[in-house]
Amino acid sequence: MPFPCAVRNEALRLLRLLGNEHRLMIGCLLIFHGELSAGQLAKKLNLRQSALSQHLSRMRHDDVLTFRRDARMIYYRIKCQNMAKLIYNINIMYLSEGRLIVSHK
Template sequence: METTDLADHTNVAAALLSAMANPKRLLILCSLVKGEVAVGVLATQVGLSQSALSQHLSKLRAQKLVKTRRDAQTIYYSSTSEPVIRILATLEDIYLVQNRNRSAA
């Protein structure tokens, strides 16, 4: 791989990780990869006001990590981003499996 190609990929990867590098945004993405969620329900799930949630969702939308759908006055969010799904699966393997192994020992 040429250096310029590598630089392009590292910039994209860094932008993705930066968007995910917040505990609340990680929780948001964990909820959204499971399926579509109304914004009010999502705010309750992650423990944020709708205003704070909106700011986090704006950052995730800017990186195209979440999708929206409007039904009348309700906005639904979801994420089908393959990189997000793979990163979350890796984090689950590292942290949840590690915790289970500690509990079993």
């Protein structure tokens, strides 16, 4: 039975978004850590702040991330539960092979 159009489009949107290595890693880190600042994400990903900012902006625009501001710090977390489930299941697939996409560090 084919997926309804809205469901198919949502799945395609999430898969396209996570098809980028950096956005997949951002999602993984936020799932495992719950919430991280932009600076923490940049350090863990070894990514320049400007490059990270572009990925975070895209993910916020696609409504999969949310953030809170604490003075000058911005903390990000997963907003889209379907994206969280997708990343979690990807990790489960690789965990069964003895690997994780990202560590808990």
